[in-house]
Amino acid sequence: MKQRTVTVGGPCWVEHGSSDPAGAKRFYGELFGWQAVELDAPPEAGDYTFMKLDGAIAAAVAPLYGEDQPTAWSVSFAVADAEASAARITGAGGSIVVQPMAALGLGRFAIAADPSGAVFGLWQGQTLAGVEVLNSPGALGWVELLTRDPDRARAFYPAVFGWTVRPSEVYPQWGLDDADFGGMLTMDDRFPPQVPPHWLPYFAVADVDVTVSRAAALGAEVLMPPTSMPDGPRVAVLRDPQGAAFAVHLAGAEG
Structure with missing residues (x-):
């Protein structure tokens, strides 16, 4: 990711929605050195926790808020106006899962889905712009869309967020003013039909192999062992003990 701070249109938040928040906090605390700081929030917010890396917010862990909500990581993108962005999403063929609403005086959020069903968040920051650290070891460093409809995704996301697309038959990359922050992988027969399109967060690490072993x-499952990508970083994909997929990549080699 070539962005070092939260930028409107770019990734700004990553959240682990879990059926076992305590287990998730323990796992990622040991894996990335995150410190859990519970948010002083009303009871309806549940056990919402900021995960900090050397005092800077790197991610969040939250309980599941709906019966059908799976344990998973979610990615949100920064917007200047949540309502206007929601309108662009529906106009481009996406849908709004949760309408824009206030979030504890920190900002406004919404949950949306692209035309293929990949879910993502919108965040209009007020007192909190988003995560406070990017790209450093233990922090968010890349986001990846896995989809079965790449052509429609290429049209949808630039229409909503103004993204640039670095063309590639194998791995197109998303960016803002050509500063890339993510990519797109076409889901093929390697992905079971029950796996939906989704956004996958990548966390930067100092050593991919050591992180995967740890x-x-x-208790994590290795979905893709450490692999050096052609003209790219060393990466691996994992599933945490709670069931959420995430990836890691070598810090300093992103984008």
Whole structure:
């Protein structure tokens, strides 16, 4: 990710929605060195927790708020106006899952889905712009859309967020003014039909192989072992003990 701070249109938040928040906080605390700081919030917010890296917010862990909500990581993008962005989403063929609403005096959020069903968040920051650290080891460093409809995604996201697309038959990359922050992978027969299109967060790490070994020892499943990508970083994909997929990549080699 070539962005070092939250930028309107770019990734700004990553949240683990979990059926076992305590287990998630313990796992990621040991894996990335995150410190859990519970938010002083009303009871309806549940056990919402900021996960900090050396005092800076790197992510959040939240309980599940709906019966059909799976344990998963979610990615949100920064917007200047949540309502206007929601209108662009529906106009481009997407849908709004949760209408824009206030969030604890920190900003406004909404949950949306692209035309293929990949879910993502919108965040209109007020007192909190988003995560406070990017790209450093233990922090969000890349986001990836996995979709079965890449052509429609290429049209949808630039229409909503103004993204640039670095063309590639294998791995197109998303950016703002050509500063890339993510990519797109076409889901093929390697993905079971029950796996929906989704956004996958990548966390930067100092050593991919060591991180994967540590994650496995903590109970994670290795979905893709450490792999050096052609003309790209070393990466791996994991599923945490709570069931949420995430990826790691070598810090300093993103984008």
